[in-house]
Amino acid sequence: DAMVIQNPRYQVTQFGKPVTLSCSQTLNHNVMYWYQQKSSQAPKLLFHYYDKDFNNEADTPDNFQSRRPNTSFCFLDIRSPGLGDAAMYLCATSRDGGTGGYEQYFGPGTRLTVT
Amino acid sequence: AQSVTQLDSQVPVFEEAPVELRCNYSSSVSVYLFWYVQYPNQGLQLLLKYLSGSTLVKGINGFEAEFNKSQTSFHLRKPSVHISDTAEYFCAVSLTSRNDMRFGAGTRLTVKP
Numbered sequence: 644d645a646m647v648i649q650n651p652r653y654q655v656t657q658f659g660k661p662v663t664l665s666c667s668q669t670l671n672h673n674v675m676y677w678y679q680q681k682s683s684q685a686p687k688l689l690f691h692y693y694d695k696d697f698n699n700e701a702d703t704p705d706n707f708q709s710r711r712p713n714t715s716f717c718f719l720d721i722r723s724p725g726l727g728d729a730a731m732y733l734c735a736t737s738r739d740g741g742t743g744g745y746e747q748y749f750g751p752g753t754r755l756t757v758t
Numbered sequence: 759a760q761s762v763t764q765l766d767s768q769v770p771v772f773e774e775a776p777v778e779l780r781c782n783y784s785s786s787v788s789v790y791l792f793w794y795v796q797y798p799n800q801g802l803q804l805l806l807k808y809l810s811g812s813t814l815v816k817g818i819n820g821f822e823a824e825f826n827k828s829q830t831s832f833h834l835r836k837p838s839v840h841i842s843d844t845a846e847y848f849c850a851v852s853l854t855s856r857n858d859m860r861f862g863a864g865t866r867l868t869v870k871p
Contacts, residue, residue, distance in 0.1 A: 647801070683767075685848060685861035686802070733801055744790040744809045744852065747859060749801030 646670070647750035649734050655756045656724050664719040664753045666734030675717040676747065677709060678733040686733055692717060721755075729757045760785035760851045764862035772870050773841055779834040779865045781849035791832040792850040792859070793823055802848060808832060819843070844869045 647668045656662040666675065673694050678686035690699045692711045706728070708720040721728055731754050735747040765780040783789060790809050794802040806817025813825040823834045832849060849862040 649801075683864070683866075685863050688859075735801075744807070744854065746792070746804050746807065747802075749794075749803070751801045752799070754799070 647734055647736055647748050649732075649750035649753050651753060652751060653754050653756070655758060656721075657758055658726065659723045662721050662724055662755070664721075664732050664734075664755070666717045666719070666750055667715050668734075668736045668748075668750075669715070670736055670738075670748060671714065672736035672738050672748070673714065674737045674739065674745075675711060676735040676737070677707075677717070677719050678735065680731040680733055680752070682730075689719070724755070724757045726757050729755055731755075760787075760789055760853060760858075760860055762849050762851050762860055762862035764847075764849050764865050766865050767863065768866045768868070770868045770870060771839055774838045776837050777835065777839050777843075777867065779847050779849075779867065781832045781834065781862060783830050783832065783849075783851045785830075785851065785853070788854040789851045790854060791823075791825060792852070793817065793821070793832070793834050794848045794850060794861075795819075796846040796848065796864075798845075805834070805847075839867070839869045841869050841871060843867060 676691040677689045680686040689703045710718045731752045733752045734750040737745040737747045761784045763782045771777045792807045793805040796802045806815045808815045808825045816822045821836050846864045848864050850859050852859040
């Protein structure tokens with residue numbers, strides 16, 4: 644089945660130690676998104692790629708970076724995680740970002756713990 | 759910018775009872791509307807969406823929603839819920855001009871036996 648895969652499902656890192664979360668997709672979608680979801684809150688969009696074009700949300704901290712080396716893979720790098728960065732990180736894809744109305748397909752998420 | 763308000767943070771209901779989860783949106787331009795469901799420790803899954811046409815939209819798992827433009831609402835309903843419907847439900851809105859989806863804060867539906 645075509646899907647969005649996130650690895651690892653659970654990640655523990657130390658305060659200030661860089662961490663990378665990965666996402667891959669077999670849907671061949673041209674748009675990929677990264678969301679941060681804290682407990683009992685809505686997913687918050689961090690950034691998205693429309694093909695190779697990177698789009699950063701205005702309030703996404705500089706501590707968060709992303710890479711998309713090809714259509715299938717996208718990475719979220721947290722350069723110096725703080726305790727406030729502990730959250731579920733969701734990767735999503737959609738077929739096109741040029742107009743609205745396209746369903747987003749979500750991966751299962753990576754739960755990040757910062758100790 | 760568009761925004762979404764989910765009026766109930768938690769909705770407890772008994773099995774086989776009907777349920778309505780409320781969603782209101784705000785936007786100065788045309789929007790598309792979505793409902794997603796999230797089971798514990800999983801990603802979000804699309805239940806249904808409204809793009810145009812009939813204002814009553816049917817989705818998966820027996821859910822439906824009605825788009826009401828005058829009341830700027832998109833409430834989700836199910837006539838008879840099951841234990842397995844226990845989950846978090848998110849209403850979302852995107853502009854018709856770009857796929858910039860904004861989520862509401864979520865409603866936790868708990869179905870009790």
